[in-house]
Amino acid sequence: MSRTLHIDWTKCDGRGLCTELLPGLLGRDDWGYPVARRGDRTDIAIGRDDAEAADEAIKLCPKLALRVVGGGAGSSGRPAGC
Amino acid sequence: MDEALWAFGRVSGFVSLALFTFSVLLGILNRSGRRLLVLPRFSISLLHRNIALLATVFLGLHVGSLLLDSYAKLNVIDVLVPFLGAYRPFWQGLGTVALDLVAAVVVTGLLRHRLGQRTFKAIHWLTYAMWPIALAHAIGNGTDGTGKWFLVLAVASVAAVGGAVIWRLSATFLETAKAREGGLR
Amino acid sequence: MTFRETAVPESTGWRAPVGTFLLFAAGTDAGYARHVDTFGPLDVDSVGPELISVLEASGLTGRGGAAFASWRKMAATAQSRPAGILAPRPVVIGNGAEGEPLSFKDKTLLAEAPHLVIDGLLAAARAVGGSQLYLYAGPSNFPALERAISERPAARGIRLAEAPDRFIAGEASAAVNAIATGSALPFDKRRRLSESGLKNRPTLVLNVETLAHIALIARYGAAWFRSVGSAVDPGTRLISVSGPGPDQVLEVAGNVSLGEVLYLSQIDMANVTAVLVGGYHGRWVKPLDYKLSISGPASHVVRPGAGVFHVLPAGYCGLETTAGIVDYLAGESARQCGPCMFGLPAMAGVLNRIAYRERDPRLVRELERLGRLVAGRGACHHPDGTIQLIGSALDVFSDEIKAHLAGTCTTVNGRAA
The missing domain is CATH 1.20.1440.230 (NADH-ubiquinone oxidoreductase 51kDa subunit, iron-sulphur binding domain)
Structure with a gap:
């Protein structure tokens, strides 16, 4: 089952850390907020190659606006680690 | 042995304060959403955290070595409860206050994902109280605190942190400030 | 709008309204006596989970705009109810918030036929095993709702919650948030509301018009509901018509044509630049041969959304509007x-x-x-x-x-x- 990176837009402040860690997945819009490069833009599919960087982004997001949804270990809807 | 502990206690206190100063500056820079030359934002975030943790380690060494040192006449209660010390109780008490604040900030920082952003942030703001208190403790309590070289450094770091805080309060602080300016009418 | 009466299932002994004049059949400002007189009594206590399959057969979709099948929401809520006597039972919220400036059909329904909405709320709660019931509506509806609730002992448990007058107040999570915290702001849905909403209980949020339809389907059955409208868009819906003439609420069949709505509203086709269907989140169309239905090709079908039908008269600039x-x-x-x-x-x-x-x-x-x-x-x-x-x-x-x-x-x- 595939994992997705969920952006809580009510928390996101567009600080840009996730877009640096996941440049293939996320770009930035005019105001600095992340934009998925393809597919769903709130629940973004994470490829195998991006799994580690996605976990890192979740850990480092200064606003706790990211979480992993669905599939795989360590993804019960809670953010991974701290 | 005592001589070594005493020296180490002083040096580790100084190193801890210097590292905290650096971490505070990085924290403010990180808040702006900007990069530092080639350093990406997430690296600044990691540096901010790791330097603060290293500073905490040195703070532990500073307190620990002075506890063991007979000359400092420090006991466990002084470490936790401020203003009861034997030597310059006020200035030493400031150190205790700073230590308690550091403990709160570090613990909530490590548990950020569990506590939630609101609690984390409320406690993290205490850093702005912790840093000047720690500096005052160093000046008032440190053997070299009123030495010329230390005061020069202290003035420089007050200027740096103060400047950073003023920058933080300015309208163009956020990297995205300009783009977002027109959005909120 | 015609109103005929025919015999309905012998078992009830009551006559079900037929045609497209259903929800307001008891007349304006209907009290409980006239309500029961018109629609017949509804034995709420005998309603159970089987209502969900009746609603599935009826094809009723939410009349608040998202066109989501009502039975699915209810089934999801009923399933989320944990086992055990002490497990929290679901919350059911009748959503009458109508922040959309061009929409007034829910306010009108709550004012004229509150007992139909209350019937629906009680029946839906029975179907999902819900225990806490709320009606979330604008303060202007409160006096009539308080009166209606006081008329029937079975409805005493329904709590009224005030919906602020802002556009997004009717969004389902905003409704839950308003009841929980007093601030009608949408929130990020970590889990579906049907799993965890108000006070972390399974929460069912249904538009008040949906509840009124449920009240009738619970009485007369799925086939009766399907006797109007099309196979894809069965039943009737309320629409708020505004534009050159006076504001009016119409009840129309599913898959009605735009031309017919204009005709019913007595608006001259020649005096129409375009029609905004579905409200501020809806879609402009020029009234050619469009039908108002929940699904179909965008070239011929326009979704009714929350039932807003706003006519831009000839001579008005659509871009400025x-x-x-x-x-x-x-x-x-x-x-x-x-x-x-x-x-x-x-x-x-x-x-x-x-x-x-x-x-x-x-x-x-x-x-x-x-x-x-x-x-x-x-x-x-x-x-x-x-x-x-x-x-x-x-x-x-x-x-x-x-x-x-x-x-x-x-x-x-x-x-x-």
Whole structure:
């Protein structure tokens, strides 16, 4: 089952850390907020190659606006680690 | 042995304060959403955290070595409860206050994902109280605190942190400030 | 609007209303006696989970706008109820918030036929095993609702919750938030409301018109509901008609044609520039041979959304009207989500420049770019609904755009450039 990176837009402040860690997945819009490069833009599919960087982004997001949804270990809807 | 502990206690206190100063500056820079030359934002975030943790380690060494040192006449209660010390109780008490604040900030920082952003942030703001208190403790309590070289450094770091805080309060602080300016009418 | 009566299932002994005059059949400001007289009694205590399959057979979809099958929401809520006597039972919320300025059918329904809504709320709660019942509505509806609730002992447990008068107050998570915290802001749905909503209980939020239909389907059955409308869009729906004439609420069959709605509203086809269907999050259409239905090809079918039908009279500029609406929508952003908070004002700015005839051909492309940038990025539907409205305006008023970019306007209300 595939994992997705969920952006809580009510928390996101567009600080840009996730877009640096996941440049293939996320770009930035005019105001600095992340934009998925393809597919769903709130629940973004994470490829195998991006799994580690996605976990890192979740850990480092200064606003706790990211979480992993669905599939795989360590993804019960809670953010991974701290 | 005592001589070594005493020296180490002083040096580790100084190193801890210097590292905290650096971490505070990085924290403010990180808040702006900007990069530092080639350093990406997430690296600044990691540096901010790791330097603060290293500073905490040195703070532990500073307190620990002075506890063991007979000359400092420090006991466990002084470490936790401020203003009861034997030597310059006020200035030493400031150190205790700073230590308690550091403990709160570090613990909530490590548990950020569990506590939630609101609690984390409320406690993290205490850093702005912790840093000047720690500096005052160093000046008032440190053997070299009123030495010329230390005061020069202290003035420089007050200027740096103060400047950073003023920058933080300015309208163009956020990297995205300009783009977002027109959005909120 | 015709109203005929025919015999219905012998078992009830009551006569079910037929045609498209159903929800207001008990007349205006119907008290409980007249309500029961008209529709027959509903033995709420005998309602159980089987109502969900009756609703599935009826094909009823939410009349609040999302066109989601009502039975699915209910089934999901019923399933989420944990086992055990002490397990929290679901919360059921009747959503009568109507922040949309062009919508007034829910207010009217709550004022004229509150007992139908209460019937539906009680029946839906029985079907999902719910224990806490709320009616979430604007304060203007409170006196009538309080009176209606006091008329029937079975309804005493229903609590009224005040919906603030703002556009997004009716969004389901905003409704839950308003009841829980007093602030009607949408939130990021970590889990579906049917799993965890108010006080972490499974929560069912149904539009008040949906509840009124449930009240009738619980009485007369699925086949009766399907006797009006089309196979895809069965039953009737309320629409709020506004425009050149007085505001009015109509009850129309599913899959009704735009022409018929105009006819029923006594609006002359010649006096129509375009029709905004579905409200500020809806779509502009020119009234050719469109039908009002929950699904179908966009070339022939327009979704009724929350039932708004706003007629732009001949001689009015659709671009200026839309620019005004988008200004309003940008102002109604809850300012929680960045793309909405900054994207909507940016789009409103560009649209206003087009509407007020700034002669820059790049403006349209910029507006489309902003739409693509913001789409799909918010905790609620507000940005996407706004983008849909703008997209339909660019489409339907394309000739007008050409005129504006050339520095003129084809309509009379257009202000001097």
